[in-house]
Amino acid sequence: MNIEEYSFGVGDRFGSEGSAQLAAIAEICRLGIPVVPVWNKSNREHELVGTNQESVKAEADQAVQTNGWTRSYYVDADHITRSTVDKFIASSNFFTLDVAQYIGKPADTLIKKDFIGRQSTNKRLVEGSTLSLEKFADNFLLAIHEVCRLHEYIKERKTTDFICEVSMDEVSTAQNPMDLFLILKELKHLGIEIDTIAPKFTGLFPKGVDYEGDVDRFTREFEEDILILEQARNEFGLEKKTKLSVHSGSDKFSIYPAINRLVRKHDAGLHIKTAGTTWLEEVIGLARGGGDGLRIAKEVYAQGLSRFDEMAGPYATVLHIDRNCLPPAQEVMTWDSGRLSRSLIHDPKCSDYNPHIRQLVHIAYKVAAEMGKEFRDALIHYRTPIEDQVYTNLLERHLKRLFLPI
Numbered sequence: 001m002n003i004e005e006y007s008f009g010v011g012d013r014f015g016s017e018g019s020a021q022l023a024a025i026a027e028i029c030r031l032g033i034p035v036v037p038v039w040n041k042s043n044r045e046h047e048l049v050g051t052n053q054e055s056v057k058a059e060a061d062q063a064v065q066t067n068g069w070t071r072s073y074y075v076d077a078d079h080i081t082r083s084t085v086d087k088f089i090a091s092s093n094f095f096t097l098d099v100a101q102y103i104g105k106p107a108d109t110l111i112k113k114d115f116i117g118r119q120s121t122n123k124r125l126v127e128g129s130t131l132s133l134e135k136f137a138d139n140f141l142l143a144i145h146e147v148c149r150l151h152e153y154i155k156e157r158k159t160t161d162f163i164c165e166v167s168m169d170e171v172s173t174a175q176n177p178m179d180l181f182l183i184l185k186e187l188k189h190l191g192i193e194i195d196t197i198a199p200k201f202t203g204l205f206p207k208g209v210d211y212e213g214d215v216d217r218f219t220r221e222f223e224e225d226i227l228i229l230e231q232a233r234n235e236f237g238l239e240k241k242t243k244l245s246v247h248s249g250s251d252k253f254s255i256y257p258a259i260n261r262l263v264r265k266h267d268a269g270l271h272i273k274t275a276g277t278t279w280l281e282e283v284i285g286l287a288r289g290g291g292d293g294l295r296i297a298k299e300v301y302a303q304g305l306s307r308f309d310e311m312a313g314p315y316a317t318v319l320h321i322d323r324n325c326l327p328p329a330q331e332v333m334t335w336d337s338g339r340l341s342r343s344l345i346h347d348p349k350c351s352d353y354n355p356h357i358r359q360l361v362h363i364a365y366k367v368a369a370e371m372g373k374e375f376r377d378a379l380i381h382y383r384t385p386i387e388d389q390v391y392t393n394l395l396e397r398h399l400k401r402l403f404l405p406i
Contacts, residue, residue, distance in 0.1 A: 010022075011274050057091040057092075100143075148187070194242055206319055278390055
């Protein structure tokens with residue numbers, strides 16, 4: 001199985017927006033850009049919401065049937081580890097192997113010695129020095145071998161082929177192009193070719209808001225990574241055309257032009273993984289609907305604010321919230337539908353837009369989950385404004401900006 005050139009992760013925490021998401025992807029395909037959907041939901045999100053991976057596949061299957069979709073589609077076991085993989089095997093055909101926790105931990109001495117010995121013969125690669133190999137081995141060898149263990153574990157239990165992504169993004173230090181080259185080289189040596197890889201780029205990829213960092217530096221890194229993946233493919237004789245994956249990729253509008261241009265320039269593939277954007281659009285749709293929908297949206301904010309540390313804890317490394325920029329709950333309770341909606345819609349040109357409010361609501365989906373039937377009934381009652389938000393956000397702000405010629 002080889003994944004298509006362009007793929008887009010459509011996370012959906014409450015499993016209600018599959019049809020609207022797929023309609024947006026169908027439209028970008030109609031405009032001449034063949035994008036395939038990848039439904040993704042992590043084990044953490046399943047536990048907080050009280051769902052399972054089978055529900056993600058059911059949502060994807062239903063959306064495909066409703067929309068008459070005839071192209072490929074995928075169900076992603078998102079950020080799985082050895083402790084969670086079993087829950088996802090039966091229902092997934094795309095596996096994001098999260099090995100970030102193994103980066104920076106030394107591998108077995110014999111494994112390290114074997115690796116350095118094999119690489120040291122390539123003078124062009126190491127430029128006459130084994131120092132970089134020592135550092136690479138200490139940083140990445142254990143993670144690479146964990147990829148192999150997970151891949152083999154899944155392969156032994158799947159009756160069909162699957163897409164394999166390696167996630168190394170949730171760490172503090174960015175990987176450089178040579179790191180990617182050696183990762184693919186060592187994986188090939190161990191008999192594994194991967195479909196996509198999600199490296200850690202420089203800068204911050206906060207949840208639900210724009211990229212924070214040096215856009216020019218990101219642009220250089222992104223292009224270097226594209227080139228090094230192509231070089232690795234040619235040099236190692238890889239059958240798969242490994243493509244870059246950008247995690248927390250929703251709403252990174254400042255780097256979308258660079259991604260768009262470079263993917264086209266080098267005829268490269270691209271995978272964008274998103275999750276919380278759909279949930280945020282649900283809250284905006286509820287707010288726009290007024291009545292109980294507006295009340296529920298305000299309650300999500302109020303409880304998220306009062307339980308800030310609890311909500312933010314799991315996402316501490318991917319947030320940039322200034323609590324001084326969060327208005328008191330009592331103030332937000334007085335806002336009308338338009339005021340609350342404008343604070344959440346990602347439009348930097350709007351004076352009411354507040355990225356700190358948006359990030360807080362992004363991580364407060366546990367509040368909605370605790371509302372249970374009340375929240376799920378609201379998703380049904382306010383279906384029209386919610387689906388309009390989900391469809392427009394995905395198509396206009398994301399798919400068109402990423403894939404249509406600039």
